[in-house]
Amino acid sequence: MPPASPVESLADESALLARLKAGDPGAYEQVVREMGGRMLAVARRILVDENESQDAVQDAFVSAFRNIAKFEGNSQIATWLHRITVNACLMRLRKKRRQDEVSLDALLPSFGADGHPAHAASPWRQSPTGDELAETRESIRAAIAKLPEHYRIVLVLRDIEALDTAQTAALLETTEAAVKIRLHRARQALRELLDSTFRDSSN
Amino acid sequence: MSAGVPREFGELIARLKDGGAINCRDCSDFLMAYLDKELDPQVCARFEQHLTRCSSCHNYVETYRQTVRLAQEACCPKANPHLGKMPPELVAAILASLGRAP
Structure with a gap:
């Protein structure tokens, strides 16, 4: 079978969707080959573990295709798959035995009673x-992976996957205020982890 | 010393109305609200005034912004095409499981 041409226009998109809804195996294969890599990257950012990431992507595609009849085409296929992949990853995180929450305090700035910073x-x-x-990018990704899961997941969903506060709160079944606090702390902790690498020694 | 625990805006606004000043801890706590433009305009003006006078807070705000940008760049699919490589065996596994799907 010749390789299918990539989806480049809205017309391509609706034609592809029609083929998916009709159960065309070639359309399924096209979507897996064209969009699978992007979804695997999303899963790797959320789950870190390679096997878990691949399993989550498989779960996501199977779930997406089984539910293709419900997809009304209100968003792009890639956007729809992205949401399903994020959900599949979060389900895997919830299933894992909850690890002891690592304290973030050591990575947050500390202040004296007068409000001045310790450093x-x-x-x-x-x-x-x-x-x-x-x-450098590898060391930044390693620093993100070091964040306690509770915080890392919010940073990944908000700053990397570009979900908004409301979407993130809904996915994590928490409040928008909690998402904001966790995001701010996660960024502060990541800043602290990167500080020794990036501090300008000439100053 | 206490770790920076985000507090309610109300506490800060009340303190500023009482003639208090913004300190470095306030800057740390309300930094994200400042960047998201969620601060009351008067508080925002005082916040910015503090940044012009305090080099540590100025540096903190800048490096916090850089942190977000660096994280985005480090994870950006276009800059890291290898991160999104689909192993052929995973493609095969997905297509096979679709074939078995009811």
Whole structure:
């Protein structure tokens, strides 16, 4: 079978959706091949563990295709799959035995009674370019992975997957205020983890 | 020393009305609300006034912004195409499980 051409227009999108709804195996394969990588990247960001990520993507595609009749085409197929993949990942996180919540306190700024910080913040150097860039990005991803799950998940959904506060709160079955607090703390903790790498020693 | 626990805006606004000043802990606690433009305009003006006078808070705000940007860039699919590589065996597994689906 020749490779299907990528979905590039709305017309392609609705034609593809019609084929999916008709149960065309070629359409299923096209979607898995074209969009699977993006969904696996989402799962890897949320779950970190490679096997869990692959299983979540498989769950997501199977669930999506079984429910294709319910998809009304209000959003793009990729957006719809993204939502189903995030849900599949969160279901896997909930099933895992809850690990002891790691305290974030050591990574949050601390202040004296007068409101002054225990440690003054220094500026950071510019992000590296060239060969150093890939290594730096890897260390940033490793720092994100070090955040306690409770906080990491909010940072990934809000800052990386670009869901809004209300969407994130609904997915995590919590309040918008709780999402905001957790996001702020997660960013502060990540900033602390990156501080030694990026602090500008020339200042 | 206490870790920065986000507090309610009301407490800060009441303190500012009583003639109190914004301190570094307030800056840390209300930073996200400031960046999201959720602060009351008067509080926002006092917040910015503090940033012009306090180099530590100025640096903190800038590095907090950089943190968000760096995290986004580090995880951006376009910059990291290898992160979204689909293993052929996973494609095969998905297609096989679809074939078995009722």
